[in-house]
Amino acid sequence: MADSEDMFGPAIRKLERLNHLDDGDRQAVHTLDHRIETVAANHLLAAEGDIAAECFLLVDGYACRYKETSLGGRQILSFHLAGDLLNLQRLFLDRTDHSIQAISPATVARIPTAALRRIMADHPRVAEALWRDTLIEASIAREWILNVGRRTATARIAHLLCEFAARREAAGLGPPQRFELPMTQEQIGDATGLTAVHVNRKLHDLEEAGVIARLRREWTIADWHRLRRIGDFDPAYLHAAA
Amino acid sequence: MADSEDMFGPAIRKLERLNHLDDGDRQAVHTLDHRIETVAANHLLAAEGDIAAECFLLVDGYACRYKETSLGGRQILSFHLAGDLLNLQRLFLDRTDHSIQAISPATVARIPTAALRRIMADHPRVAEALWRDTLIEASIAREWILNVGRRTATARIAHLLCEFAARREAAGLGPPQRFELPMTQEQIGDATGLTAVHVNRKLHDLEEAGVIARLRREWTIADWHRLRRIGDFDPAYLHAAA
């Protein structure tokens, strides 16, 4: 049990932020049927069109979801950190409609959707937490439509950084001012609808303006207030629990 | 009851596409607490930040959801037609995170979220239909991120037209080849991350290419196959029931 305690810890903490759970609820989550898998960076966890009836719990590391156009353009739809549940739409839909990829070395638990549906039926508080999680994810997706559709390149990038910092902090993974960013500039471009080249240039602008600082993969938000203003970032859409 | 039969007809048909319902389920939907409202085009039904705990059922007409940047840029997040449930995220979240507006004269039923939560608790099949509806909406939002982020102007517009035609047909509102488009070119621009001027030019391109034809507000899709290819449209993301 100590083992699955470790594995499900981040997820339980996330569910507790979404709804109050009692001991029975927590116990039920701990004993969820699952299969642990450790994968390298860039490993594809699920592909568009898959019919495997399972959800993923990201135990450790980072992942993203994406879709591609028929011309090969790739659009990242969301980034995920430890504790996030992925592929929840498979709970009630037949097919995975996007791909899921680890963007760092990662540990995931594959959970059969049947097990999740059972826990939802038996534990209404868990079901409500999953509802909230799904609705918050939809809210984030809407904010991304706005970001990609109506903001300038610099604003899109700044917004993405703000969101990452905020969610990372909410998940208890560390302070928002300083962190190691798991994604490459190419991935930032794929998430913001820009090219890697343009992301690079705008990142330099932000750096020269003294808003952010970078040393290798270590990022510092030098002026949070200004970054937030540049990115037009209002955390309301995260509903305080993402 | 004949009255509410009429009012809830489109919604019941939509729920039936999402999950099998029995007579009790349908009866419960028909007797849902609600308040009918008829509004003019452009009427604001809900605003970002609202705390009123109610969802909307679009009984007749068309509506859209949108967000705005602090600089005034507006991004439409989705279009809705008769039978669609709006603001479902208020079921489990405290605040409306986007605005909702009628884009044609419309009739809506305002339903207190408490009534919807009750029906979900008592009628699991209805609850599952609402789950599916929410998940499909999230899938559509992801496709929109891809559309706005990674497609050319013409493709974005073509994709939007394909989606509208497909959803309209799925809702039983008429054939996909010919329809009256409820939105203005400005609104198409707001939905695709373009300006009205550019939408106008690309629409003319599509017309000159013989892909679409317009007469006043009446649109004809002259070459569905080509429109679909131009828009990179694969209806899988609608999960056959949107």
Added chain:
DNA sequence: CGTAGGTTTGACTGATCTCAAGTTTGGTGG
């Protein structure tokens, strides 16, 4: 039949992309 909202057109601007080198970084095997 006047008017406001919607559409169309033209000329010009500018943000972002493309292509094509480099350069740095981090990991790996010898």
Added chain:
DNA sequence: CCACCAAACTTGAGATCAGTCAAACCTACG
């Protein structure tokens, strides 16, 4: 521990797609 390699990052020059601004022109409706 070092040499090497692939991936990631940088930089520059030129091309292009879409935006801006401004003026007409429809057309639906009161």
